[in-house]
Amino acid sequence: MADVFKITKIEITHHQLPLDPPFPASWDTQPRTKFPATIVRIHDNAGHVGIGSGDAMYGFADYQRYFVGEDPLALARHNAVLSNIEFHAGRPWPVDSALWDLAGKILNEPVWKMVGGVSNRIRTYASSGVHRPVDQMVEVARRALEMGFPALKVRFGRPSLNEDLGVLAAIRAEVGNQLELMVDCNQGWRMPWDIQAPWNLKHALEVAQELQALSVYWMEEPLHRGDYDGYAALRKQARGLRIAGGEMTREPYEFRELLTRGGLDVFQPDCVCSMGIGGLKDLAVQVVDAGHIFTPHTWGNGIGVLANAHLTAGTVGTAGAHFLEYPLDGEEWSLARRDYPLLEPVRVDAEGYINLTDAPGLGFELNEDLLRRTHSQVATFA
Ligand SMILES: [Mg+2]
Helix, strand or coil: CCCCCCEEEEEEEEEEEEEEEEECEECCCCCEEEEEEEEEEEECCCEEEEEECCCCCCCHHHHHHCCCCCCCCCHHHHHHHHHHHHHCCCCCCHHHHHHHHHHHHCCEEEEHCCCCCCCCEEEEEEEECCCCCHHHHHHHHHHHHHHHCEEEECCCCCCCHHHHHHHHHHHHHCCCCCEEEEEEECCCCCCCCCCCCCCCHHHHHHHHHHHHHHHCEECCCCCCCCCCCHHHHHHHCCCEEEEECCCCCHHHHHHHHHHHHHCCEECCCCCCCCHHHHHHHHHHHHHHHHCCCCCCCCCCHHHHHHHHHHHHHHHHHHHHHHCCCEECCCEECCCHHHHHEEECCCCCCCCCCCECCCCCCCCCCCCCCCCCCECCCCCCCC
């Protein structure tokens, strides 16, 4: 093994898994016929390879020279450079999780221990993603219960609020209080072509009152991510109902605004989209110390689920996170689809926990054969 480690190369490849039938994501007005994945591999001079995945990383080649030749274990330095690249270009955060995976492989330690070692397991919630008719949504809830999940998230955004509420009421009637229910309003951001305005405070409050009556655990993204005044007012007026958000919030100062203005009960930054593991491990502790919940968004492939599971289990555990998002919804969003870049999918146990091992880094192997077969020049949803 080398005495002094150096980063020698960063490789970025794109892949697209064909989806037949398509995945009609509730937050996307166009059914998805492909599931893109971009894989980042960071090599060192001793033969270790750290792996990350998240955004498409277009244009990152221009910035690789700021990493090649550097000490892979200088994680805080790399996180600071990535913050600068975030300002100049797109979201480079898969590089951060790849570097943590690489550092774990060099040090022979799992990332959950490197970030704090609070716990190696984290309780999850089943995160559904399709607007189905009432009877099928009830079936989704029944299946989540049978699989041992303690909680289920459903998506709002059907043509009328009454339809959304009808689904939620039917699920509550079926499962009683055996499942906690979360509602994602998906008003924080939009797909590129979708120019519909987000909800305003008045509408969000009306919905919040209905969710309170159905004992919903949290209401997610009821407003645009930057509507700090709206969030603070909603949270004050919807007392008792937890307000969640922040999955596409990017910068530390934005989270500071949300924290100091009292806008959120539940903070959901995703380490492969914002600030990286290195930037979020301190925020996680700050959020929980302030009496709030820290539980990342994880929608994407299993590498992102794992990176966020290590971050969350290792820093705040289930006591600080309550539940971590586990995307799963019928054949449209199966484990085989979600985790196709991985040799083994990220599973939960019979109580809905992800159990992280002592394997170094993020503890997964790539399905190189399937990645070869799904190789692509682009990473798009259609
Ligand atoms: Mg969400």
